Amino acid sequence: MLNAACRIFSRSFLACIFLSLVLCPAQLPSQQQVPPLRTQSNVVFVPTLVKDKAGKLVFGLQPKDFIIEDDGVEQKVSMDEAEPQEAVSLVIAIQSGRSALFEFQRMKGLSAMLDQIVSQPQVQTAVVVFDSAVELARDFSFESNQTEAYLKSMMEGPRRNMEEGDRSGAAIYDAVEYSVNLLKKQPEDSRHVLLLISETRDHDSHAVKLDDTIRAINESDTIMYSLAFSPTVSTAMDTLRGEWDARTDPAGWNLDILRLLKMSREAMRKNAARSVASMTGGEYELFTSRKSFEKFMTRFTNHLHSRYLLRFEPKNPHPGLHEVRVRLREHGNSVVLARRSYWVEDPEAAH
Numbered sequence: 001m002l003n004a005a006c007r008i009f010s011r012s013f014l015a016c017i018f019l020s021l022v023l024c025p026a027q028l029p030s031q032q033q034v035p036p037l038r039t040q041s042n043v044v045f046v047p048t049l050v051k052d053k054a055g056k057l058v059f060g061l062q063p064k065d066f067i068i069e070d071d072g073v074e075q076k077v078s079m080d081e082a083e084p085q086e087a088v089s090l091v092i093a094i095q096s097g098r099s100a101l102f103e104f105q106r107m108k109g110l111s112a113m114l115d116q117i118v119s120q121p122q123v124q125t126a127v128v129v130f131d132s133a134v135e136l137a138r139d140f141s142f143e144s145n146q147t148e149a150y151l152k153s154m155m156e157g158p159r160r161n162m163e164e165g166d167r168s169g170a171a172i173y174d175a176v177e178y179s180v181n182l183l184k185k186q187p188e189d190s191r192h193v194l195l196l197i198s199e200t201r202d203h204d205s206h207a208v209k210l211d212d213t214i215r216a217i218n219e220s221d222t223i224m225y226s227l228a229f230s231p232t233v234s235t236a237m238d239t240l241r242g243e244w245d246a247r248t249d250p251a252g253w254n255l256d257i258l259r260l261l262k263m264s265r266e267a268m269r270k271n272a273a274r275s276v277a278s279m280t281g282g283e284y285e286l287f288t289s290r291k292s293f294e295k296f297m298t299r300f301t302n303h304l305h306s307r308y309l310l311r312f313e314p315k316n317p318h319p320g321l322h323e324v325r326v327r328l329r330e331h332g333n334s335v336v337l338a339r340r341s342y343w344v345e346d347p348e349a350a351h
Contacts, residue, residue: 044070044314046338047223047307048326049283053333057306061328068312069325080309087190088123088304089140091179094154095198097131098170103229104155106290107197111151113297117304118144124190126182127151132169132204134178140186169204172196172272173213180216192222195300200228200286202272210275217280218339223307224282225300227293228273281339310338319346
């Protein structure tokens with residue numbers, strides 16, 4: 001019994017050390033090279049979300065409350081009124097490779113929690129799944145029952161063999177660009193939304209990189225919500241909860257310091273899911289349990305129609321990259337989420 005107690009203590013001690021490293025990631029640099037929105041239009045759309053210091057949404061703002069600067073020059077801000085029956089095109093992109101299958105137990109409420117969105121008659125939904133490859137599991141449809149049934153079977157069905165197909169990958173950038181290309185084909189007067197559920201790191205994306213992914217999102221006016229898990233954090237949390245399983249060690253106990261260090265290094269590499277969301281004015285959340293997953297899904301459904309639909313006509317629409325900054329005149333401690341750039345094509349270069 002003494003040996004068993006020591007093992008349990010050792011697991012928990014190592015897991016606590018690991019969590020102290022990975023749950024406090026370094027902040028993204030304030031100055032990042034953000035691939036631009038390329039546009040030939042005289043109007044730039046800037047969907048904007050405003051939250052107070054407690055993370056609660058701020059409602060009731062008017063165009064005069066916002067300042068939009070284009071290359072440092074303040075612009076005249078207009079605002080479109082959100083229609084109660086606004087059309088929405090939603091892509092749900094879910095990772096199915098690597099350790100994602102072990103996370104499905106935390107996502108079992110996905111179909112039920114999306115019901116209030118996908119069941120609306122003006123909302124069409126598509127489902128994309130990906131490992132090393134990307135697959136369109138369900139094309140756009142207004143039939144919410146089919147979407148919900150598919151998601152429920154995916155989350156609650158038996159675990160597929162991890163060796164089936166190429167389950168070793170998590171091509172996040174490929175999946176995002178694929179999803180955005182689907183959204184580009186949808187009506188321009190519908191709101192384009194991407195819900196990405198994946199691990200934090202990209203594995204095995206092919207030609208697509210971060211810059212290409214962000215550019216695609218901006219060009220399609222897509223609003224992104226990234227709901228991520230970290231396989232290493234999940235492992236450590238399950239260890240603390242006493243839910244150790246074969247994902248980490250088929251023998252039941254062999255987690256040594258060298259393995260933890262390797263896992264920590266992998267966890268602290270670039271967070272693809274967070275980078276894409278934050279650099280396009282989207283939202284990012286990391287879930288570690290079923291409770292936190294459901295909390296963040298509720299937040300997603302509440303935020304879907306809560307963005308201010310800002311726009312402006314550039315005073316000086318010169319060809320090239322334009323830096324956009326959106327803020328409040330009296331900001332206090334509010335957080336403003338909006339895109340940071342756009343690109344104007346050179347008409348002469350197009351010929």
